[in-house]
Amino acid sequence: MADDSKPLNFIQQTINSDLEAGLVDKVVTRFPPEPNGYLHIGHAKSICLNFGLAEQYGGDCHLRFDDTNPEKEEDEYVQAIIEDVQWLGFQWSGEIRYASDYFGQLYEWAQYLIREGKAYVCELNAEQMREYRGTLTEPGKNSPFRDRPVEESLTLLEYMKNGDVDEGLMTLRAKIDMASPNVSLRDPVMYRIKKVPHHRTGDAWNIYPAYDFAHGQEDAIEGVTHSVCTLEFASNRPLYNWFIENLPVPSTPHQYEFGRLNLNYSVTSKRKLKQLVDEGHVDGWNDPRMPTISGMRRRGVPAVSIRNFCDSLAVSKTDGMVDMSQLEHFIRDELNTNAPRAMTVLRPLKVVITNLPEDHLEQLIAPSHPTQHPNLDMGDRTLPFTREIYIDQDDFKEEYSKKFKKKLTPGKRIRLRNGYVIEADDYVKNEAGEVVQVNASLVPDTLGKDPADEIKPKGVVHWVSVQHSVDCDIYMYDRLFSDPLPDAGDKSFLDGINPESLQVLTGCKAELSLADATESTTYQFEREGYFCRDSKNGCKDSQNSSPDKLVFNQTIALRSAWAEAGS
RNA sequence: UGGGGUGUGGCCAAGCGGUUAAGGCAGCGGCUUUUGAUGCCGCCAUUCGGAGGUUCGAGUCCUCCCACCCCAGCCA
Numbered sequence: 001m002a003d004d005s006k007p008l009n010f011i012q013q014t015i016n017s018d019l020e021a022g023l024v025d026k027v028v029t030r031f032p033p034e035p036n037g038y039l040h041i042g043h044a045k046s047i048c049l050n051f052g053l054a055e056q057y058g059g060d061c062h063l064r065f066d067d068t069n070p071e072k073e074e075d076e077y078v079q080a081i082i083e084d085v086q087w088l089g090f091q092w093s094g095e096i097r098y099a100s101d102y103f104g105q106l107y108e109w110a111q112y113l114i115r116e117g118k119a120y121v122c123e124l125n126a127e128q129m130r131e132y133r134g135t136l137t138e139p140g141k142n143s144p145f146r147d148r149p150v151e152e153s154l155t156l157l158e159y160m161k162n163g164d165v166d167e168g169l170m171t172l173r174a175k176i177d178m179a180s181p182n183v184s185l186r187d188p189v190m191y192r193i194k195k196v197p198h199h200r201t202g203d204a205w206n207i208y209p210a211y212d213f214a215h216g217q218e219d220a221i222e223g224v225t226h227s228v229c230t231l232e233f234a235s236n237r238p239l240y241n242w243f244i245e246n247l248p249v250p251s252t253p254h255q256y257e258f259g260r261l262n263l264n265y266s267v268t269s270k271r272k273l274k275q276l277v278d279e280g281h282v283d284g285w286n287d288p289r290m291p292t293i294s295g296m297r298r299r300g301v302p303a304v305s306i307r308n309f310c311d312s313l314a315v316s317k318t319d320g321m322v323d324m325s326q327l328e329h330f331i332r333d334e335l336n337t338n339a340p341r342a343m344t345v346l347r348p349l350k351v352v353i354t355n356l357p358e359d360h361l362e363q364l365i366a367p368s369h370p371t372q373h374p375n376l377d378m379g380d381r382t383l384p385f386t387r388e389i390y391i392d393q394d395d396f397k398e399e400y401s402k403k404f405k406k407k408l409t410p411g412k413r414i415r416l417r418n419g420y421v422i423e424a425d426d427y428v429k430n431e432a433g434e435v436v437q438v439n440a441s442l443v444p445d446t447l448g449k450d451p452a453d454e455i456k457p458k459g460v461v462h463w464v465s466v467q468h469s470v471d472c473d474i475y476m477y478d479r480l481f482s483d484p485l486p487d488a489g490d491k492s493f494l495d496g497i498n499p500e501s502l503q504v505l506t507g508c509k510a511e512l513s514l515a516d517a518t519e520s521t522t523y524q525f526e527r528e529g530y531f532c533r534d535s536k537n538g539c540k541d542s543q544n545s546s547p548d549k550l551v552f553n554q555t556i557a558l559r560s561a562w563a564e565a566g567s
Numbered sequence: 568u569g570g571g572g573u574g575u576g577g578c579c580a581a582g583c584g585g586u587u588a589a590g591g592c593a594g595c596g597g598c599u600u601u602u603g604a605u606g607c608c609g610c611c612a613u614u615c616g617g618a619g620g621u622u623c624g625a626g627u628c629c630u631c632c633c634a635c636c637c638c639a640g641c642c643a
Binding site: 071460461 | 571577592640
């Protein structure tokens, strides 16, 4: 039985009644990606649903590649999909399956249907077939080849298989009903000729089964009980059932459709994502701005955030548009509790603490996480504190104002995070009029306590030692699309691309402990956001990359109740 | 104008005829805070696409209407 702390979705309700009625005794589901692109957040919902169902009911979930169209499928995608599913934290039952494992069986069943008088080889070309199919409001008409002798179809199918027929000349069609109001029942194509090598079967086949003739039978072969797919397949269900009913399949799976995930400010269509990659709008399928699993991983989004997000989504038949902020919530939620803290100055401004000796070096102790949870004690780190430090340019203002009360301004105090209170005395500008150095004095005896004179600093600022810090580049990301609905209307989704979705910051100064950061840890750079070391060491402008260069991707910003000056 | 599906606050969504229509996200106030983060407290649908009807009682049942999504690939 499923967890009853949450209301059951309609699929769980169905499973419960199937179980009670004794219709099934073990739940078997499957995640059936076509290896024609990388997995995205929409697939994550399906993965969490299918693997989740199997887990909840003590059943199995298969990973099966639906590789029935060699023109679009590649092994690279197979490998990427496997990696993504595993990274998300799921393990399939048994071996990885492939539709292509069943090509032989499918072929036999095609012959069976021909012998039963329920399938025939049709010689209508694509255009003719469209004409014969009719329209949504008018019935189609029968193909002139519909009633050809069984033996003839059998022979012709053999020819098709052996490569003796050119592409487009013949198809194998199911004989159902050309007048059906459901267009997918108007003698659908079961096999088409494609003289294209397949990533697994090579050139063994010259014909490949169409989705409708393959999917349900694959489910039946594997003993899948609940075949969950998205809404657009609802009108295919009668056809799915027709094959199951008319073939000697070993089991009777059932198809259920749920609403696919749509996210605003995003596209979740493999075709469009591929276009972004192919046309160079992004740095590959795993560009951190992509809504792909690999893109989010590279950006530092934890797998558990994606799972929690997916689990929060309703499994229903409404096709809604989920707010990006809902995904972001689960990213921040996880990272806030589990990301180690560090300090990195994005736009360095040197501060000289003039009442400290030149060679002052003090090791300050800072917790790696602010809440030292008993189960989550990340320990401490040391922060070298010296006479010269960097703070962010934005944390110093020449003029004090109430708005800047939490920033460092001349004559005012600020607390250095995990350190002392300092007071700004004066500052130096360059020819361009930019502040390039601030001279300050340390307020003594303020480590872990307020100043003795009780003039408490209003703000806290992160910092890093000039001598004891490491250089890095930081890639700041904004949403890939500025258009909340890039898919809507008849404009091109490319028009919705945000030209400022990537901003590269160079010469950033990171706390020393970050020098050996790995791509699998996402940090909170305090007061700045969450960041993760880039696995590719730079993106887009790879000339900037060197193997030992430190590059961080911004995973997501901290929430902020404070509007920046000028904005 | 065929068939299939869906309509509950800005977004997602529970609700399966009977107290004042859950919850999450977003937003807005306030408190706490060595992250303007986190945390905590409070506010946020006289109303369930619309109109009729059944009923002592309807978001939940019936009728009609409206809107939106999917289907006419030898894609999946």
